Amino acid sequence: MIIAIDGPAASGKGTLAKRLADHFGLPCLDTGLLYRAVARDVRARGGALDDPAAAAQAARILDPASLDDPALRGYGIGDAASIVGRIPEVRAALLQFQQDFAAQPGGAVLDGRDIGTVVCPHADVKIFVTATPEVRAERRFLERTARGEATSYEAVLDDIRRRDERDAERSEAPMRPADDAVLLETSNLDIEAAFNTAVGVISRKVGQRGRS
Secondary structure (H helix, E strand, O other), X not given: OEEEEEOOOOOOHHHHHHHHHHHHOOOEEEOHHHHHHHHHHHHHOOOOOOOHHHHHHHHHOOOXXXXXXXXXXXXXXXXXXXXXXXXXXXXXXXXXXXXXXXXXXXXXXXXXXOHHHHHOOOOOEEEEEEOOHHHHHHHHXXXXXXXXXXXXXHHHHHHHHHHHHHHHHOOOOOOOOOOOOEEEEOOOOOHHHXXXXXXXXXXXXXXXXXXX
């Protein structure tokens, strides 16, 4: 069973994907880490994030073992990831890795922005998780302040809106719900409610396939 979880930054898709993977006993891939790692490596080599050649090279030689680097969760790396993520050569270089991960025996859970539309268009279940920019900014602001990072709600909201625009308007694999995705609006849901709703969606989808 392949479960595709898509959505914008701070919508809760990453936490939801991990919970679902644990619940169903499936491996989980946060595909955003791939783009964050590419951005990290471009910077480490002194390259420009918007340089297609430098970014594509970093994507082609990316070491999957480095995805547990704590720096990939740091402030600013998400915005950098959305810059390299606009480059078609980068997305092409990372596509096969994601599809191979999804093709594991038994399936997998993948979360990102184009899983249901590009990476796994034939996923068994597609869920697009979203929330208002204001709610997402509040979540991200609280995360950062809890880690002791100096920031403001206004700065985080600006960052969220900028990333949304960049991800939705890129020419290659823009962020959007798949036509057959279930929309999960989490503005007024905590993680338990979102998780329970998603499990219900998946159970119904799997049940329908089993009866067809």
